[in-house]
Amino acid sequence: MSSIPIRPDVPLxxxxxxxxxxxNRERLLNAARxxxxxxxxxxxxxxxxxxxxxVGKGTVxxxxxxxxxxMMTLLSDSESEFQHGFMFGPPPLGPGAAPxxxxxxxxxxxxxxxxxxxxxxxxxGAATRNRFDVPATxxxxxHMEVLLREAGIADPWVMAxxxxxxxxxxxxxDDVRVRGIxxxxxxxxxxxxxxxxLGAD
Amino acid sequence: MSSIPIRPDVPLxxxxxxxxxxxNRERLLNAARxxxxxxxxxxxxxxxxxxxxxVGKGTVxxxxxxxxxxMMTLLSDSESEFQHGFMFGPPPLGPGAAPxxxxxxxxxxxxxxxxxxxxxxxxxGAATRNRFDVPATxxxxxHMEVLLREAGIADPWVMAxxxxxxxxxxxxxDDVRVRGIxxxxxxxxxxxxxxxxLGAD
DNA sequence: ATACTAAACGGACTATGGTCCGCTTTCTAT
DNA sequence: ATAGAAAGCGGACCATAGTCCGTTTAGTAT
Numbered sequence: 001m002s003s004i005p006i007r008p009d010v011p012l013x014x015x016x017x018x019x020x021x022x023x024n025r026e027r028l029l030n031a032a033r034x035x036x037x038x039x040x041x042x043x044x045x046x047x048x049x050x051x052x053x054x055v056g057k058g059t060v061x062x063x064x065x066x067x068x069x070x071m072m073t074l075l076s077d078s079e080s081e082f083q084h085g086f087m088f089g090p091p092p093l094g095p096g097a098a099p100x101x102x103x104x105x106x107x108x109x110x111x112x113x114x115x116x117x118x119x120x121x122x123x124x125g126a127a128t129r130n131r132f133d134v135p136a137t138x139x140x141x142x143h144m145e146v147l148l149r150e151a152g153i154a155d156p157w158v159m160a161x162x163x164x165x166x167x168x169x170x171x172x173x174d175d176v177r178v179r180g181i182x183x184x185x186x187x188x189x190x191x192x193x194x195x196x197x198l199g200a201d
Numbered sequence: 202m203s204s205i206p207i208r209p210d211v212p213l214x215x216x217x218x219x220x221x222x223x224x225n226r227e228r229l230l231n232a233a234r235x236x237x238x239x240x241x242x243x244x245x246x247x248x249x250x251x252x253x254x255x256v257g258k259g260t261v262x263x264x265x266x267x268x269x270x271x272m273m274t275l276l277s278d279s280e281s282e283f284q285h286g287f288m289f290g291p292p293p294l295g296p297g298a299a300p301x302x303x304x305x306x307x308x309x310x311x312x313x314x315x316x317x318x319x320x321x322x323x324x325x326g327a328a329t330r331n332r333f334d335v336p337a338t339x340x341x342x343x344h345m346e347v348l349l350r351e352a353g354i355a356d357p358w359v360m361a362x363x364x365x366x367x368x369x370x371x372x373x374x375d376d377v378r379v380r381g382i383x384x385x386x387x388x389x390x391x392x393x394x395x396x397x398x399l400g401a402d
Numbered sequence: 403a404t405a406c407t408a409a410a411c412g413g414a415c416t417a418t419g420g421t422c423c424g425c426t427t428t429c430t431a432t
Numbered sequence: 433a434t435a436g437a438a439a440g441c442g443g444a445c446c447a448t449a450g451t452c453c454g455t456t457t458a459g460t461a462t
Contacts, residue, residue: 018458020457020458024411046448047448056411056413057414057449058410058450058453062411067448132380155393158390159394162390165369165372166367171363179333185359188356192355192356197398219428220428220429222440222441248417251443256442258442259441260442262419267420
């Protein structure tokens with residue numbers, strides 16, 4: 001029995017990734033990062049990517065499914081880091097603090113995360129019927145749902161959805177970049193929202 | 202001086218709409234309503250519309266600017282009605298009730314309005330950099346801002362934006378139609394949100 | 403080494419929103 | 433009625449996401 005290379009993010013019994021596929025994936029990822037770095041995520045077209053990576057267009061879509069899928073892949077590192085922060089990191093973001101404080105910290109972290117990765121996030125959520133299907137969004141929602149339940153909210157699932165949309169990447173990015181609201185104001189308002197929502201101060 | 206036909210929704214000094222333009226506008230509106238009625242708003246393509254209205258494609262875009270613009274035009278009647286309700290109608294939706302009650306009623310009204318016009322609203326907000334540029338959205342935002350200020354919220358503008366996104370058409374429609382949440386649950390959760398936000402009952 | 407198979411490839415093709423610009427029609431002034 | 437100007441018209445054209453399918457290639461069994 002020959003040893004199989006370790007591929008952390010692939011489902012267990014997956015039938016082995018062919019070497020040409022691996023090579024092309026690397027090429028595509030590198031090309032995509034270059035293009036985003038140089039022209040921004042919004043300007044990235046799938047044709048340009050295929051061309052720059054010296055790969056057929058079909059290959060791009062086989063690999064990532066859609067433009068949104070590509071953006072999610074590009075995001076996954078920073079996203080994992082943020083997720084790790086609120087799931088396992090130190091309080092108040094991580095476990096150990098009161099739900100209210102964790103929720104405030106979560107929103108604050110999210111706002112800055114979005115401001116750093118705004119273009120990618122907007123592009124990732126742009127595909128029709130996709131905004132909530134992003135796995136990271138599901139996880140955030142679930143996290144908030146748990147905190148809200150602990151804090152005694154009657155319908156935590158729906159309330160978490162309201163808060164999810166209040167932290168929508170498009171909303172945050174446009175507030176700051178188009179409508180000129182400072183990140184601090186957003187964070188303060190989020191704090192006011194959560195504070196009032198989860199019992200007086 | 203010859204009498205000029207009355208066109209209620211046209212800016213005062215507008216240079217007179219030509220008769221062929223008026224005729225084509227009618228044709229387009231009728232065709233659009235037919236298509237939406239028969240196949241739904243999502244399925245409406247601008248080519249199909251042009252074709253059905255027996256009009257060139259350029260004419261469609263001259264008239265409405267974009268697909269989103271067309272959808273807004275299609276919405277404008279029901280939208281005006283809803284707007285009239287919260288601006289001039291009887292309490293608790295209209296003036297006369299406490300801000301908290303008006304806000305609860307506003308959200309409830311909005312939820313049902315969205316569920317009736319969901320496809321159109323989603324299509325209207327879909328165009329890039331457009332979600333908040335919809336005049337109706339601005340008006341709703343402003344309305345909530347005023348109520349929130351009356352209720353003593355520190356940063357009513359930003360808070361109104363959070364609530365605007367919490368009532369996002371896509372969110373409401375998908376909660377109900379994709380994720381199986383009942384409208385009642387949405388309304389109840391909105392009530393809980395507003396109630397906690399604006400001081401304990 | 404050879405043959406076989408399933409996966410991967412690539413690029414032509416489709417669908418659709420939106421733009422452009424030369425031609426036509428309407429209105430107005432005379 | 434006529435002519436000139438401005439508004440409107442139409443459909444070819446463009447950009448771009450996403451699909452399709454005949455061809456190539458990497459692994460595997462012999």
